Amino acid sequence: MSRLVVVSNRIAIPNKSKSSAGGLAVGIMDALKNTSGLWFGWSGEISEISGEEEEELDIVEKDGITYATVPLNQNDYDLYYCQFSNAVIWPAFHYRIDLVDFQREAWEGYCRVNDLLARQLQPLIKPDDILWIHDYHLLPFAAALRKIGVTNRIGFFLHIPFPTPEVFNALPTHKELLEMMCEYDLLGFQTETDRNAFVENLDQLTPLEDVAPNTHRAFGHTFKTEVYPISIAPDSIKQMAEGPLPPKIDMMKRELSNAKNIISCERLDYTKGLPERFLAFEALLEHYPQHRGKVRYSQIAPTSRGDVQAYQDLRHQLEMEVGRINGKYGSLNSTPLYYLNQHFDRRLLMKIFRLTDVGLVTPLRDGMNLVAKEYIAAQDPEDPGVLVLSRFTGAANEMTGALIVNPYDRDEVAAALDQALTMGREERISRYNEMMKILRENDIAHWGETYLKDLRALPERGSEKSSTAKAATP
Ligand SMILES: O=P(O)(O)OC[C@H]1O[C@H](O[C@H]2O[C@H](CO)[C@@H](O)[C@H](O)[C@H]2O)[C@H](O)[C@@H](O)[C@@H]1O
Numbered sequence: 001m002s003r004l005v006v007v008s009n010r011i012a013i014p015n016k017s018k019s020s021a022g023g024l025a026v027g028i029m030d031a032l033k034n035t036s037g038l039w040f041g042w043s044g045e046i047s048e049i050s051g052e053e054e055e056e057l058d059i060v061e062k063d064g065i066t067y068a069t070v071p072l073n074q075n076d077y078d079l080y081y082c083q084f085s086n087a088v089i090w091p092a093f094h095y096r097i098d099l100v101d102f103q104r105e106a107w108e109g110y111c112r113v114n115d116l117l118a119r120q121l122q123p124l125i126k127p128d129d130i131l132w133i134h135d136y137h138l139l140p141f142a143a144a145l146r147k148i149g150v151t152n153r154i155g156f157f158l159h160i161p162f163p164t165p166e167v168f169n170a171l172p173t174h175k176e177l178l179e180m181m182c183e184y185d186l187l188g189f190q191t192e193t194d195r196n197a198f199v200e201n202l203d204q205l206t207p208l209e210d211v212a213p214n215t216h217r218a219f220g221h222t223f224k225t226e227v228y229p230i231s232i233a234p235d236s237i238k239q240m241a242e243g244p245l246p247p248k249i250d251m252m253k254r255e256l257s258n259a260k261n262i263i264s265c266e267r268l269d270y271t272k273g274l275p276e277r278f279l280a281f282e283a284l285l286e287h288y289p290q291h292r293g294k295v296r297y298s299q300i301a302p303t304s305r306g307d308v309q310a311y312q313d314l315r316h317q318l319e320m321e322v323g324r325i326n327g328k329y330g331s332l333n334s335t336p337l338y339y340l341n342q343h344f345d346r347r348l349l350m351k352i353f354r355l356t357d358v359g360l361v362t363p364l365r366d367g368m369n370l371v372a373k374e375y376i377a378a379q380d381p382e383d384p385g386v387l388v389l390s391r392f393t394g395a396a397n398e399m400t401g402a403l404i405v406n407p408y409d410r411d412e413v414a415a416a417l418d419q420a421l422t423m424g425r426e427e428r429i430s431r432y433n434e435m436m437k438i439l440r441e442n443d444i445a446h447w448g449e450t451y452l453k454d455l456r457a458l459p460e461r462g463s464e465k466s467s468t469a470k471a472a473t474p
């Protein structure tokens with residue numbers, strides 16, 4: 001079987017703290033092991049090198065996987081990661097055009113870093129490798145590789161939503177981005193809505209021909225689009241959740257048992273709907289006074305992309321809101337809202353999920369949201385908690401046993417919280433079983449296998465255009 005080469009902005013280098021790629025790591029690790037694969041990406045480090053000099057690759061091998069990483073210099077980190085990826089594409093693709101801070105210099109930096117990464121990867125590519133590129137930092141990556149003669153099959157998976165034309169067209173370089181994306185052979189999306197939006201954008205901007213179901217021709221390239229909802233490994237989450245409690249959590253368990261517990265956990269990001277959620281919790285305390293003093297909402301929100309202005313603004317806003325709500329509804333012996341601006345180890349998190357009554361997951365827009373799936377998998381099957389889930393997450397398509405809410409409607413969310421807090425055991429078990437069935441069928445292994453099966457089934461570009469040279473061998 002041909003070797004798999006995975007490229008993502010963040011990679012899970014063994015034993016390195018800044019490298020975490022979250023759920024993605026679990027998903028592709030197995031596939032990489034099966035083919036003695038290569039994982040290439042940013043090391044998470046900022047180097048001292050500036051100007052024209054190229055960074056050196058760091059290559060390590062562990063458990064049959066080769067990890068090749070490269071640091072970014074300060075200027076590239078600012079332009080490619082902070083500015084274009086996270087202050088242009090991220091807000092626009094999550095329907096927040098108001099937060100887009102477009103600057104031509106950042107666009108050029110974004111393309112330059114994609115070119116640079118492609119040049120560094122090229123010598124490592126073997127003729128029969130298949131390449132799987134991840135996420136919005138690397139939309140131009142296939143185009144960058146094609147420019148330097150790589151003809152291998154290259155697939156792409158977008159972890160975040162793809163916006164409809166009204167929003168996408170607001171990006172000054174939208175046509176260039178779309179044309180570059182057509183250099184991929186297979187484009188995978190989290191939901192059918194995202195896939196449709198991509199195709200609709202193409203249809204509006206360029207002549208688009210459908211050559212077979214989900215196989216298109218545009219800008220002179222033939223490519224396939226498909227939907228692959230990312231997931232989790234439910235049995236491994238279950239194991240993490242039911243293992244023995246560390247002493248600190250064991251103590252906390254006793255404290256938690258004095259109240260009904262609502263838990264939320266995500267990166268501190270404006271797409272996750274935190275201020276709106278705080279107001280919904282306030283509406284619960286206001287309109288359902290029977291819960292006052294008897295409910296505790298814990299919000300875990302580790303800092304993310306702290307060098308980007310919009311993330312700093314959000315943090316200040318949340319700190320003020322927490323103080324206001326606790327000031328209003330707290331008492332000398334109860335604090336309704338616990339806000340923790342800290343990162344929690346994932347294994348510990350799953351144990352905490354299991355100890356709570358309600359998982360509150362209300363992003364304003366989210367590609368998938370693995371926390372929603374993890375919350376369910378972590379529950380005790382005999383006495384499960386209830387998931388309250390935003391309809392604007394990819395997860396809402398599958399987690400149909402959750403209480404589905406509109407996160408912009410604080411009264412609807414408050415009513416769902418009340419329903420969740422008072423739901424009987426039988427209904428909770430029935431909803432849990434419905435969702436676990438889906439999680440078991442569509443687990444993370446299924447996600448990786450179906451994607452790679454489809455990518456392997458596509459013809460190589462070299463077989464279409466015999467004039468193009470194959471990738472260089474090392
Ligand atoms: O790398 P960071 O800038 O620190 O951000 C962390 C990751 O956030 C995003 O996650 C997305 O992918 C998840 C898995 O498919 C999905 O469940 C979630 O809805 C998305 O928001 C981002 O897409 C990743 O590239 C980042 O590494």
Ligand SMILES: O=c1ccn([C@@H]2O[C@H](COP(=O)(O)OP(=O)(O)O)[C@@H](O)[C@H]2O)c(=O)[nH]1
Pocket residue numbers: 022023265266267300302342343344345346349368369370371372374
């Ligand atoms: O303090 C934290 C916060 C989050 N996570 C994990 O980070 C991932 C977040 O993925 P999700 O798809 O929910 O959102 P993203 O951050 O990718 O937008 C999940 O596996 C969480 O369990 C974690 O380990 N510790």
